[in-house]
Amino acid sequence: MRFFFLTAAPEHCSGPWNPGPELGRHLRALRFQVGEPLLLLPPLGDAVRATFQSHTELELLGTQERPQLPLLGITLATAWPKGPRGDALVQRATENGVTRLIPMACERSVVGVGDFSPARQRRWRKIAQEVCQQSRRPDLPEFDGAPIPLAEIRNLAPDSHPIALVPGTWPLGMELDLHHPSSVLLAVGPEGGFSPEEEGQLRDSGFSFCGLVPTILRIEAAGPLAVGICQHHFLSRQGH
Secondary structure: OOEEEOOOOOOOOEEEEOOHHHHHHHHHHOOOOOOOEEEEEOOOOOEEEEEEEEOOEEEEEEEEOOOOOOOOEEEEEEOEOOOOHHHHHHHHHHHOOOOEEEEEEOOOOOEOOOOOOHHHHHHHHHHHHHHHHHHOOOOOOEEOOOOEEHHHHHHHOOOOEEEEEOOOOOEHHHHHHHHOOOEEEEEEOOOOOOOHHHHHHHHHOOOEEEEOOOOOOOHHHHHHHHHHHHHHHHHHHHOO
């Protein structure tokens, strides 16, 4: 069943309801048929069941528990890439199941050393929402708009297993096999990597160093790939 995120809960949960112009455009583009079911997901609380009547009217049918996917809690703290590559990072990380996305300020960072503009933050949240609706993911990732210094990252997810992606170190999959973490904190450095001093800080904070593939990946590829590997490992464990 398709679902759609709302910015506010409907005023009532049964009877006719106007979805508004933005959702109406989605429904028209997806060619919904009269009577076709869908779910509405307000920011908080239960989902609202509905059937399509027209792009200006839905029939609300009451509430149900919000759907959930079996996803591992993953915080991705990452240096930020230039230009539209930031859009790709948000898109890919959301598709692969990131729980929280944190821009991280490092010594060699070129982008993300200051707060991102409200317009850029709105754009990235909109991208994440559209990705979730398309990929059938019923929960939105959290996004921090103010870059966090690397030295403070560990404190943001103190109960998660901390892993820094460093090329040439042992594979991420082996780290996951060894520890079977219940949640993960991933740190991805800028192009050029973490400085020696930052690697020392990461070690002192308890981070394990792991690699992904023999090649060197760009920022917008490394973090999402690591998120996908962690989710795949977690899902594989659920089947045993």
